[in-house]
Amino acid sequence: MNTIYFSRRHELKENYYVIPFSCSDLNNIDTEVSYRDRTETTQKVLDTIVDRITLALYNQGYILQSVSFRTMSISAMVDTKVLEQAA
Numbered sequence: 001m002n003t004i005y006f007s008r009r010h011e012l013k014e015n016y017y018v019i020p021f022s023c024s025d026l027n028n029i030d031t032e033v034s035y036r037d038r039t040e041t042t043q044k045v046l047d048t049i050v051d052r053i054t055l056a057l058y059n060q061g062y063i064l065q066s067v068s069f070r071t072m073s074i075s076a077m078v079d080t081k082v083l084e085q086a087a
Helices: 040-059 080-086
Strands: 004-006 010-013 016-023 062-068 073-078
Touching: 004 040, 040 062, 040 073
Parallel strands: none
Antiparallel strands: 004 016, 010 016, 016 073, 062 073
């Protein structure tokens, strides 16, 4: 299990971001393959990465909306409950 690296976030609208990412766990995985054509092992690796991304974003105050392995980007919203508690 390797580190997931997040790049600079891009704001699409207020509190909604697209964040490019990279992960060396994906080096041997064809991310262009459709969901139906993936092997069980490949799907497990992708699910593990999504779980790790979800946890990392939650710890930073974001709620994961979607992960695109084709574009290697994440869409996420700022967790407004965290903002309210911090204020």
